[in-house]
Amino acid sequence: MKILSINFLSCAIKACKSSSDSFPLHAKDAELVQDEIELNPDMIINVLPRLDWAALRTTSSELGFPQLPEQPPTPFELKADETLLKDLHHLLLETQISEGKLVCGNCGHEYAIKEGIANFLLPSHLV
């Protein structure tokens, strides 16, 4: 699963949805794999407005990637900043989590990732 997915996922437990701590899920013991994908600036620029930037900064630092700027760039700034474009392309699209866990900051539930597939099915007592 690509790192970009983490910006769209939250804890699957209903009671956690209203808590700001259930997003983003925290990556733990993550094994990463890299694909080589040709840089497409338009893709990054079109993805930018739908990113939760603060959540992305958290994910990025948890996975050991270079610190992202505190404020998101404007599309215009991003277009002109080849380093940031490349960093975002690498983090969001080229990097995948193959094994590890995603942990809810509210309830502590751990969702296992195996073969790149996260398991959000809940044991029956949590549904």
Place this chain on the structure above:
Amino acid sequence: MLPTPDTSHVPYERVYEPAEDSYLLLDTLSSETEKTFLHEAFPDAAPLVVEVGTGSGVVISFVHAHAKTIFGSSQVLTAGVDMNAFACRATVATAAKAQLDNPDSYGMYLGSCMGDLTAPWRDGAIDVLIFNPPYVPTPEMPARPEAFTADDLADAAKPSFDDDSYLLALSYAGGRDGMETTDRLVESLPRILSRRGCAYLLLCAQNKPDEVRRRIEGFGPEWRTLMARSSGKQAGWEKLQVVRIWRDFAAVE
């Protein structure tokens, strides 16, 4: 006609095989009316397309592979959810093959995860939701075998016959009116769809599609539904149909 993704690698003894309903969704999404609707609904900011219950992955891989044709831009994000680990694994492979086969039009496939309907997604995250539900009326919902191991890919090298039967039943058995699962999905739409979001929902005649549409339109004055495509009439009924669900805020402001 856009080429259908190759699913020859999918283990059909435990993953739903593409059938008439899957192909009706492909026809719907590549129809001129829906292409026009999607081009206009998502002119910028890469939409996130999520298919719930991907099975083989034929539908979401079709959207991924033909993103440029369907949306008018290859900046389209796609992802899948299924309760069946094997369906998730199959979908990853189907998407990868479809991408190789359509080098000039594919979007960005983010991956697949296991989950119950829309539960793993953040509120308001989904721009286009696609659902081919378990719609067949059945006396009861499938029961999980006691020693079920097949939701853990690492332990599921050899699922038992009971596990396989359960996994297949999940893909079609819909309980009362064939609507028990679809009802839960419909209830989640106001939470899960983005403001500009829409959903494509497949229904059969026994699901009482007119009632389903009325219920959705009852969510609020901005909610709209439309029969986007049908498989043709049988004894006076549309056997299968795809309903497009969206909100029109401009009309109520």
